[in-house]
Amino acid sequence: MMTERRSDFVLKGGYMVKRSQNKKRFTPVNYKTRWFELTRFYLSYYDIGNLEKRRERGRISVKGVRLVEPALLHGEGGDAAAPDGYPFQVGYCESDGIYPGTTLPQYTLYLVADSEKDRTEWISSIRKVCEEYSPKSFSYHLGLWLGRKWSCCRSLNRRALGCQVATVWPEYNNNPSK
Numbered sequence: 001m002m003t004e005r006r007s008d009f010v011l012k013g014g015y016m017v018k019r020s021q022n023k024k025r026f027t028p029v030n031y032k033t034r035w036f037e038l039t040r041f042y043l044s045y046y047d048i049g050n051l052e053k054r055r056e057r058g059r060i061s062v063k064g065v066r067l068v069e070p071a072l073l074h075g076e077g078g079d080a081a082a083p084d085g086y087p088f089q090v091g092y093c094e095s096d097g098i099y100p101g102t103t104l105p106q107y108t109l110y111l112v113a114d115s116e117k118d119r120t121e122w123i124s125s126i127r128k129v130c131e132e133y134s135p136k137s138f139s140y141h142l143g144l145w146l147g148r149k150w151s152c153c154r155s156l157n158r159r160a161l162g163c164q165v166a167t168v169w170p171e172y173n174n175n176p177s178k
Helices: 114-129
Strands: 010-020 033-039 041-047 055-059 065-068 085-094 105-115
Touching: 010 114, 033 105, 033 114, 055 085, 065 114, 085 114
Parallel strands: none
Antiparallel strands: 010 033, 010 105, 033 041, 041 055, 065 085, 085 105
């Protein structure tokens, strides 16, 4: 008998290309295809080898997601190694204890979907799961941080406020009687 908790069900799954996050200063940028799964609690990604024995490579708590927006990986000042496709970004904080109440993401996960439809569905699904958690960013950078500047606005400060207005998410109402 299968005893899965309903909250752990995979809401969306599929292959996407992920850009390395470069959390360490001198790690090289690369792109890898991963299998992604979205549940009510996490966006997780896995090796694409043997599906029965696949290994989790990373996980983002949906409580820490600050933004989910389209991205621009190619173009002037972009990443020539970026694969073709339909990119988007997930900005998040790993721990609310580090930056309590902040709307600025601590890290950005860049993903590339195979089609516009897939990108739209992933963005919508992630936002839906995350809408009741954490403060959201009001702005974001459409481009990439290139080590010394943003490719979109050329700002020299990595923590600079974004140059694009972020999508306004519905606010979760804990008290529907008001």
